[in-house]
Amino acid sequence: MTDERRIGVYICHCGGNISDYVDVKRVVEAVQGEPGVIVARDTIFACADASQQEMEEDIVKHHLDGLVVASCSPKLHTLTFRGVARRAGINPYQYTQVNIREQDSWTHTDNPAGATHKAISLVKSGIARTRLTEPLEPLVVETTQRALVIGAGIAGLRAAIGLADVGLEVFLVERERELGGWVGRFGAIYPHGRNGRDLIASLVDEVRKRSSITVFTNAELMAKSGSFGNYVAAIRINTDLPELIHVEVGSIIVATGFDSYQPEAGEYGYGIDGVVTLPEFKALVDGANGSLTYHGRPVRTIAYIYCVGSRQPGANEYCSRYCCAATTHAALEVAALDGQVHQYHLYRDIRTYGKYELMYTESRKRGSVYMKFPEDAPPEVSRDAAGRLTVTTRDLLTEGQELAIPTDLVVLVTGMVPRKNEELMSLLKVPVGTDGFFNEIHPKLRPVETVVDGVLIAGACQGPKNSAESVASGLAAVTQSAAILKKGVAELDPLVATVDADACTWCDKCIGACPYSAIEQVEVGGRQVATISPATCKGCGGCVPVCPEDAIDLRGYTDAQIRAAIDSMLEEPVA
């Protein structure tokens, strides 16, 4: 039976990424005679358009019915080569990607012979799997032309408007009583000095104008069910009489924002009167009436200590991105209030990237003094016996001088931390990174998408961002929602688990193994058996090994295919 297959095999050089360590020509020779292999070639860049076209020509010319490309991680190019297969008339699921780069050439740079040997094994195993592939059809689901936005900060509000403007209905859910999040509490913000409250007011106004946006305040997402394109969200509205409503949506944009880093008591003197965080200081500046005062006393000197809660080894190791620019902007505001205020900035690197550099330059022109402190000897804040607030630091810009700066106010330039929201995280099942922020699929190319299809992340919940950047990412999430919803239908991978009802004895072990709640108990012919919702199943395979009756199989990764792949790998003697 296997001899009847007609498989094309392509081994990629990946420029030199693979061929510098793997003898690609040898791999081609070694797999040429494998049963079912009709064409075996090497290619400099399998993913290049011209190579794709060559494959398509081969497929047509040699009537191939299976395709194997040995190149990089399936994460990168599975869809690329499924596309090749589809365009040339092969069922896309009769394609197998073999990873000889991340799992071979990059890993064994010190052993080219071994890497070549391993590549041969991997490719043979991929061929073995391909011999047993069957054509599969994607699941086509109709999508609901509605979206849910969680969080009505600047990103969420702007996203809601954007969704409405491209013709989608929107449910906007905000936990607080007021819309607007952080920006709604600010006065002038960078880079253009516009008033945060005004910005939010104008967005809220735009939201109100759009009948296709339904706003829920004091509301929380309680549950999410259904699957991509047709989620059902349970929203609890916390009024006097809490109410639970269910809405059907095609996509969910999570825009839950950030928390400001809250220093520990004693951290850089936090707790001492006159030591404030950046948001506290911002409120002070925003509220200043003519001159800057703190507890009724005029502020003549300010010392800013940067990177509080950010870039801390063993703690928050990330940079919070927005704080340098926010602080230079605040310093300019102070200078505008009172040009005589002494402002000392104790920093590590000033990260006023791009055009924000202009604020940094301007603040220096207006008298701000910047001092760089050593990473291993941060400034210390104290109040001396006389009650004077003093910051001591070493300034690397003046030959490392030890300086004591008497000051009226110490501003701890606190960064962003992930918003604490365990319930939401667990019900959305969107993974978070080591920094605690939501993780995107690909930080470069797919920054608003998550591994959960149709659940998108926007604004600072994905990572620190300023307000303009949050708005841009909110709109990017709009674009992504529209791109998947406006077609009206979505295709889902058919690589899902299936239950052989005859073999199933309903022991319920599989239910416990499914992280996606895709398995239900049903009655078939008077017997209780498990059934798996193909739209909900993510094809993780967790249920397959726990079934004592071997009644579950995973399409595209059947036991037979995996066994054949392993057997084939073992046939190859270890060099």
Next chain:
Amino acid sequence: MSMDYDVLVVGSGIGGMESALKLGDMGYKVLVVEKEASVGGRMILLSKVFPTLDCASCISTPKMAATIHHPNLTVLTYSEVQGIRRDAAGRFHAKVRQKARYVDEVACTGCQQCETACTVAVPDQFNADLVARRAAYIAFPQAVPKKAVIDRQGSSPCTFACPAGIEAHGYVSLIRSGEYEKAHRLVLDATPLVGTLGRACYAPCEADCTRGSLEGTLPIRRLKRFISDRHAETGADLGIDVAEPNGRRVAVVGSGPAGLTAAWQLARKGYAVRILEAAPEPGGFLRLAIPSYRLPTEVVERDIDNVRALGVEIVTNTPVRDLAALKAEGYDAVLVATGTPRSTDLGVPGEDRLGVLGGPEFLRKVKLGQPVDVAGRRVVVVGGGNVAMDAARVALRLGAASVTVAYRRGRFEMPAHHVEADDAEKEGVRFSFQVAPKEVEGDASGAVSGLRCLRMVLGEPDASGRRRPEPIPGSEFVLPCEVIIGAIGMTPDTAAFASQVGVERRGTLRADPKTLQTDVPYIFAAGDVVNGATDITRAVGEGRRAAHMIDRWLTAGTMDGFDLRLPVVDKAQVLARQQQYTLRPPTPEGVTLSAAPLDFSEVEAPLSEQEAHEAAGRCMDCGVCSGCHECVNVCPVDGCIDLNARDRESEVEVGAVVVSTGYKLFAADLKPQYGFGKYRNVITGMQMDRLLAPTRPFNTILRPGDGKVPERIAYVMCTGSRDETVDNPLCSKFCCMYSIKQNQLIMGALPLADVTVHYMDIRAAGKRYDEFYEQSKSMGANYIKGRVAKITEKEDGNLVLRYEDIESGGQLVEAEYDLVVLAVGVQPNRDAARLFVGEELAEDPYYYVAEPDEDLNPGLTSIPGVFVAGAASGAKDIVDSILHAGAAAAQAAAHLERTQAKAKVPA
């Protein structure tokens, strides 16, 4: 033709592709216009990307392929958008110019044979100029579409200057490639007179050579002589394609350069051609006037043999008086190319005395070996043209006691080429300027005894622009002599034709300057018989034109399509392509002159093969494509390459525009203290990315100066950024991160190398960026705060950086490195604003596309319906560009929904 799309996306970098793909996914019809030959922008050229160290190619190529395969996207590469105008209804009309690729995009298989065969190499912009690419090229290995382009920026000045229409740049580049026979064939494509032109041409090409503004022109003419001589030595076949006989006959009257060239071209097209020549030998002036020391007779004969080799029959001693009779004999067309055989009379008394000769007559007698009596006599040559110089120098060689050229204006006004006059003088010819003949004086026997002359003064410029000579009253004097050669002009001998075709007052034939057709449709006229005395190249050019037009006329086509030259390139732009040029001394002159020469051997030495090779190597490839036709010859697909293709323009109407024109990199030579362009081991960050990329040019990291693998590598951050001295106070955002990425890749590739970064602030602001920076430090990269003041180069190519080490007490330090990488930042691409007509696309104070409502509406510009995506609005890294492009797509979609009644959602 106007075509409608919902959105026009200008630029297909990562931002443009993202906007276009997402709009396409939403169901909008999108036109993407990219000026380069491939989509992908800069990202595809990078090594890996921060902070994930993903291979840039690997994550770009799927996007690129998706872009051209998307059912809702139409992609035009190698195309430019011009003049976008918004109409009253808010829709946009744009002109799209599809630049000629000279390669049929559908037929091209991407086989790259044209690239291999191409004889021109220019800096490869896709490798940051580290290496060269060909004029025929595929942008880079992963190009989408993978189709060749031929880079023809215009006619090279040499080629454009050639009246004969010879691909001068083409044969020079073939000689440079050692393809002498192919070079010879390329000249043969224009004319059979390769050897002749290699010696006797006045080389207008050399006068226009761009290298002339550096150390001196290429010896283009002598290179032609080289390939001709070489061809003669090897005895190779001509290798010229000749069409099957087409059954038509053409008579060519006259066998000078115009007639020979026309006959050659007609014969190649399959015509049966007969040349009718009045003189006893064929060749016209080539054979019967130009002296052998300039053009040996055997060379002319060799060239004429080329014509005969194609079956052209040359009949001598056959003057033609009746053109109509030829028609009656069965010729389908007649070409008159009889030149200007007659001397203009001096028009002074005594002209009939013994010893007065016409210049052409004198030269002809000498060439035919007929006796002329000049030995031991004093000779006066009247006139200042090339014939006068030839006559004077021939007279010297025949043993004249003295030779004096009398010319009525000054030396500067002489029509002879200055080199001819100089050479004549060096050989002993004397000059008497501002004298005009008044009377030939003679002795009793009737023989010449002297020439009575008047001295002249130069007055106001006349119609020719030269100052008009006016006689000085009472200035008469006598030049004693026994021989007077009158060389003041030449005229056609066309009296016999006057009854059949139109003849102008000065004896020239009347012919349409474009078609060369006379009043009688089947009679064509070309060369000096139409124009009066000119030179060989013009005659050759006319002969080519005549052959072309006769063929067009006979095959019933329109009489056009002859001159398909592209406009000439701008020399200033050619010179600006490179920051500097290595000194390439010109080839020494080959002419050796002796005072009072007595033989007719050639005065100019041939170029040796080495000289020819070196000389051709000096060519600057001004038009980039040299027109050598090697690509056409090797392309396996017939008709795929067409060097006569032209740009095409079309109009499109769209509902919205997304501007994603990206950024420019800072030109590092604008910081001269860093020596970029001068010190070869100072490179830019983009060059380092190319050195590290999977498609890297050298397969390892090496320094360009000497190929050494560097051990100590320094980075100079903020090159051209945060720097008021170059008018850029902005931070470029991504240079810190790409440098850190490169630091890690270098440390991976060269474990023993030391990497030191001289920085102002490390701006690792972004998700996982600071962690990436810390990782780099822990891998051993050294980060020193302080700006680099100056770089100097040592003799061994190493570089000494002078900088302030701020963190170690601020002392000035000098440190030596093998390789220095300048972390260049971004500059605005002002092409964006130039896209629009009728209203202005506002720029911010730093010339990026302005976003008037960046806080709430990123992507919106000053023009409703125009959106900006990516770095066109300011420095952005890839993540920021993707987000921004996504925002621009949402804005464009919202605009379309608002303005377009029906949403275009596919079923």
